Every structure is written in C-alpha cells, then in structure tokens.
Amino acid sequence: MTRPLIINPSILSADFGQFAEETRAIETAGADWLHLDVMDGMFVPNISFGPGVIEAVRKVSQCPIDTHLMIEAPDRYLEAYAKAGSDRISVHVEACPHLNRTLQTIRGLGLKAGIAINPSTSEETLRYSLDAADQVLVMTVNPGFGGQAFLSLTLEKIRRIRALIGDRPIDIGVDGGITVETAELAARAGANVFVAGSSAFKGGPTHYAGNIEALKAAVARGAAG
Ligand SMILES: O=C(CO)[C@@H](O)[C@H](O)COP(=O)(O)O
Numbered sequence: 001m002t003r004p005l006i007i008n009p010s011i012l013s014a015d016f017g018q019f020a021e022e023t024r025a026i027e028t029a030g031a032d033w034l035h036l037d038v039m040d041g042m043f044v045p046n047i048s049f050g051p052g053v054i055e056a057v058r059k060v061s062q063c064p065i066d067t068h069l070m071i072e073a074p075d076r077y078l079e080a081y082a083k084a085g086s087d088r089i090s091v092h093v094e095a096c097p098h099l100n101r102t103l104q105t106i107r108g109l110g111l112k113a114g115i116a117i118n119p120s121t122s123e124e125t126l127r128y129s130l131d132a133a134d135q136v137l138v139m140t141v142n143p144g145f146g147g148q149a150f151l152s153l154t155l156e157k158i159r160r161i162r163a164l165i166g167d168r169p170i171d172i173g174v175d176g177g178i179t180v181e182t183a184e185l186a187a188r189a190g191a192n193v194f195v196a197g198s199s200a201f202k203g204g205p206t207h208y209a210g211n212i213e214a215l216k217a218a219v220a221r222g223a224a225g
C-alpha cells in the first residue's frame with residue numbers, strides 16, 4: 001500500500017513570541033501538517049504549552065493539526081485537545097494502561113488516533129492496539145526536547161513496525177532529529193510522516209520553503225528505495 005509522504009513541522013522550534021506569524025510562514029512554505037508537542041513536566045522533563053496554543057494555531061492555519069501528548073494520564077485532556085482544534089492526537093503507549101480504550105475515545109471524538117512509542121519501548125506493545133490506531137509515532141529521540149540527535153537504533157524498529165502493520169492503513173511517523181539525512185533513512189525504512197522541528201525552522205522564515213523542499217526531496221529519495 002502506498003502512503004502519502006507528509007512533512008510535519010513541529011511548532012516547538014518556532015519563535016514562541018510569534019506563533020501566528022510562524023504558523024502562517026511554515027504553512028506557506030509547504031508544510032503538509034503541523035505537529036504540536038504538549039509536555040507536562042511529568043511524563044517528560046519539560047513543559048511546553050496546552051490547548052490554548054493549539055486553539056491559536058487552529059485560528060490561523062488550514063493544515064491538519066497533529067497533537068503529540070507527552071503527558072501522564074492523557075485521557076483527562078482528550079476532549080480539551082479535540083475542542084482546541086486537533087485533527088489527530090497521539091498518546092504514548094508508556095502513559096496508557098488501557099491503550100485501546102484511549103484510542104477509541106480519540107476516534108469517538110471524531111479524530112485520528114495515534115500511538116507514540118519511546119526508543120526503549122518494544123514494538124510488541126503495539127501489537128494488540130493497531131486495529132484501533134491510525135498512526136504510530138516512532139520516537140527517534142528520547143522525548144522532551146527539540147534539537148536532539150536521531151537515534152539510529154530506531155531504524156530497525158521502524159522496519160519491524162512496518163511489518164507488524166502489514167496492509168493496514170496506518171501511518172508511520174518519525175519524531176526527533178529528523179534532518180535531510182535521517183529523513184531519507186527513515187523513509188527507506190518505511191516511515192511516511194516526518195516530524196521536523198529544528199530542520200524545518202532553521203535559519204528563520206526566509207529559509208522555511210527551502211528547508212521543506214529539501215526534506216520533501218529527501219523523503220522521496222528514501223521512499224524510492
Ligand atoms: O516530540 C518531540 C520532542 O519530544 C519533537 O516533536 C521535537 O519537537 C522535534 O524536534 P527536532 O528534534 O526535530 O528538533
């Protein structure tokens with residue numbers, strides 16, 4: 001099955017003083033989706049933003065909003081993040097003792113449901129929840145911060161997840177340390193959604209179109225084998 005190749009810039013790397021301008025600029029530059037990283041200071045050792053920022057981004061953008069919840073007990077906030085304007089929500093397998101129920105709740109809110117998985121978590125934890133998922137978000141760094149280096153140990157895991165998914169219409173996202181080089185490798189391994197923070201926003205607004213064009217070319221090369 002052929003899945004579309006999606007460049008998904010992470011707003012975490014935008015200038016927080018100018019969310020609206022940054023959102024418009026990255027969308028005009030060719031972003032396919034927008035990735036919104038929510039961190040609670042508990043599940044990960046960093047705090048980012050909450051539903052208010054997602055609502056603000058929603059007001060100025062037509063792009064699908066892909067919300068990545070790096071929070072403990074995410075069930076408490078699914079409705080709030082849906083109401084704020086998310087189109088998809090990913091929760092961490094490590095934070096969800098009743099993963100199937102959580103994914104069903106997300107779908108029940110009319111959204112696509114994603115499972116995020118940390119580098120040190122086995123892909124076996126996904127096996128019995130895949131039928132309730134629209135996306136697997138493979139963390140290619142330990143979550144919590146932008147600007148970290150891609151962990152190559154995740155490439156083999158992407159391949160194994162691709163095999164586990166088989167023909168099901170489930171996107172495989174990669175998140176963390178995605179550059180022109182690592183995006184190509186991840187695409188070759190079977191990923192089709194590429195979250196890019198630092199590499200999409202580097203150099204400021206005049207560079208965004210070039211950054212995204214380079215990422216698109218890289219993933220096309222990778223997907224071609
Ligand atoms: O979820 C996360 C980090 O925890 C990511 O979405 C980062 O925001 C990606 O940033 P870069 O690694 O691309 O700079």
Ligand SMILES: [Fe+2]
Nearest residue numbers: 037068175195
């Ligand atoms: Fe993320």
